[in-house]
Amino acid sequence: MEIPRHWRLRKQRYGLVGEVCPHCDAKLFPPRDVCPECGQEAKTLYNFSGRGEVYSYTTVYEAPAGFEEVAPYTVALIKLQEGPLVTAQLTDTNGEQVEIGTPVEMVTRRLRSDGDERGLLVYGYKFRPILQQLISPT
Amino acid sequence: MEEISPKNILLKPARPVGIMGYGAYVPRYRLPASEVARIWTDGQAGLPIKEKAVAGLDEDVATMSIEAARNALQRASVSPSESRAVWVGSESHPYAVKPTSTIDAEAIGAVPNVQAGDWQFACKAGTEAMVAAIGFIGSGMADYALAIGMDTAQGRPSDALEYTAGAGGAAYLLGPAEKSLAVIEHTYSFVTDTPDFWRRAYQKYPEHGQRFTGEPAYFKHITESAQALMDATQTKPTDYDYAVFHQPNTKFPQRVAAQLGFTKEQIAHGLLVPVIGNTYAGAALIGLTAILDIANPGERILLVSFGSGAGSDAMALQVTEAIQERRDRAPKTQDYIARRIEIDYATYARMRGKLVMK
Ligand SMILES: [Zn+2]
Numbered sequence: 001m002e003i004p005r006h007w008r009l010r011k012q013r014y015g016l017v018g019e020v021c022p023h024c025d026a027k028l029f030p031p032r033d034v035c036p037e038c039g040q041e042a043k044t045l046y047n048f049s050g051r052g053e054v055y056s057y058t059t060v061y062e063a064p065a066g067f068e069e070v071a072p073y074t075v076a077l078i079k080l081q082e083g084p085l086v087t088a089q090l091t092d093t094n095g096e097q098v099e100i101g102t103p104v105e106m107v108t109r110r111l112r113s114d115g116d117e118r119g120l121l122v123y124g125y126k127f128r129p130i131l132q133q134l135i136s137p138t
Numbered sequence: 139m140e141e142i143s144p145k146n147i148l149l150k151p152a153r154p155v156g157i158m159g160y161g162a163y164v165p166r167y168r169l170p171a172s173e174v175a176r177i178w179t180d181g182q183a184g185l186p187i188k189e190k191a192v193a194g195l196d197e198d199v200a201t202m203s204i205e206a207a208r209n210a211l212q213r214a215s216v217s218p219s220e221s222r223a224v225w226v227g228s229e230s231h232p233y234a235v236k237p238t239s240t241i242d243a244e245a246i247g248a249v250p251n252v253q254a255g256d257w258q259f260a261c262k263a264g265t266e267a268m269v270a271a272i273g274f275i276g277s278g279m280a281d282y283a284l285a286i287g288m289d290t291a292q293g294r295p296s297d298a299l300e301y302t303a304g305a306g307g308a309a310y311l312l313g314p315a316e317k318s319l320a321v322i323e324h325t326y327s328f329v330t331d332t333p334d335f336w337r338r339a340y341q342k343y344p345e346h347g348q349r350f351t352g353e354p355a356y357f358k359h360i361t362e363s364a365q366a367l368m369d370a371t372q373t374k375p376t377d378y379d380y381a382v383f384h385q386p387n388t389k390f391p392q393r394v395a396a397q398l399g400f401t402k403e404q405i406a407h408g409l410l411v412p413v414i415g416n417t418y419a420g421a422a423l424i425g426l427t428a429i430l431d432i433a434n435p436g437e438r439i440l441l442v443s444f445g446s447g448a449g450s451d452a453m454a455l456q457v458t459e460a461i462q463e464r465r466d467r468a469p470k471t472q473d474y475i476a477r478r479i480e481i482d483y484a485t486y487a488r489m490r491g492k493l494v495m496k
Binding site for chain 2: 010011014015047068069070089091092094107108109110111121123126131132
């Protein structure tokens with residue numbers, strides 16, 4: 001059981017809330033309070049747009065504990081519009097239309113159950129190909 | 139207090155209330171009704187709809203409500219922290235105890251200065267939340283409130299409901315009428331204790347009163363509430379450009395519309411059950427988002443929900459000029475319906491947790 005950790009991470013997980021550096025305007029995700037660009041303190045909360053593109057990806061067939069029920073699934077490195085790279089599951093893909101450079105958007109989905117069916121439901125960000133482009137690929 | 143009479147039955151807020159923004163959500167998977175018939179009747183059963191929407195493995199009422207709510211906020215251009223309520227109506231909340239609404243309020247950024255609560259009244263839980271939000275804003279306690287109706291309903295394998303029990307719904311950010319994209323002009327609710335459909339604690343699938351679900355439940359409550367609202371407002375079906383009725387299958391809303399004197403054209407845009415199934419607490423509300431996606435300023439809409447147990451909320455709305463600039467700010471109802479991936483019964487059984495893993 002990791003309830004305190006799930007609780008602490010809920011804002012960044014549910015809504016991609018990171019930080020912005022007040023000194024050089026760099027955007028930080030995940031939040032780490034110190035700017036990787038200029039080394040100064042960066043604690044101002046920042047809501048990421050949720051838009052980005054696939055930087056690289058891999059499909060997981062042998063899922064680790066807690067994720068067996070959703071296998072197979074694709075994990076990707078996403079380059080956010082604001083700069084940072086994040087690791088996240090892709091969803092609503094069915095495998096086929098993903099490639100490096102595919103534009104994606106953040107959605108909040110159920111990640112797993114913490115423990116068995118009696119455990120806490122853990123929600124968080126995943127990325128999917130941008131909805132409007134799913135409909136009319138222009 | 140004045141006695142309630144047909145003249146003063148309308149629920150009237152102290153200040154007028156309207157819809158600031160709306161958002162639909164439908165998951166992308168579709169189970170054709172013919173697949174259910176193939177498995178259980180050798181393909182012989184008559185089909186109540188074409189196909190139903192099915193939630194993905196990582197979706198539930200909480201996640202679907204989050205996306206619909208984000209769409210509603212985007213259309214409204216109101217900061218989530220200004221919404222003083224997040225109320226989610228559903229019969230398929232992910233937890234038995236622990237609110238869906240706190241997860242949603244946190245995810246959209248509405249916490250901590252907010253009312254949060256989960257509503258339960260079968261298929262009218264969403265409109266019940268909406269009527270409460272009208273009172274909350276109409277009284278002046280709040281300027282904005284979010285009301286959501288969303289479901290991922292379950293039907294027992296081979297039961298008539300398995301053909302139709304779908305997934306989807308809609309979110310509405312309500313606010314002062316003068317800033318709204320549609321003014322909610324009148325509301326009226328008609329409720330009795332009618333045992334047409336229920337699910338006991340710890341039971342996975344609901345029970346229904348077979349033929350009892352029709353006349354004394356669905357038709358009685360919808361016609362009573364709609365007729366009373368039209369009588370009290372001295373309006374008739376031709377005064378409305380569109381109407382949407384709770385849609386558990388294709389026939390019921392068509393028949394109740396005809397009984398009340400509405401045409402096929404008036405209900406056509408909001409009749410989504412043939413292609414997404416019965417979305418329970420979301421059914422009437424997502425019919426309304428589909429209408430708002432195409433309605434013009436000045437046009438009038440009648441919405442009537444139905445929830446088993448039983449009751450109906452009737453609402454009369456008028457679209458304002460603000461619809462024109464707001465409706466393109468978020469994906470439309472038909473956008474979600476169009477991103478369709480057909481699945482077979484085996485995939486459906488997996489997605490709905492009907493396979494025993496241990
Ligand atoms: Zn910096």
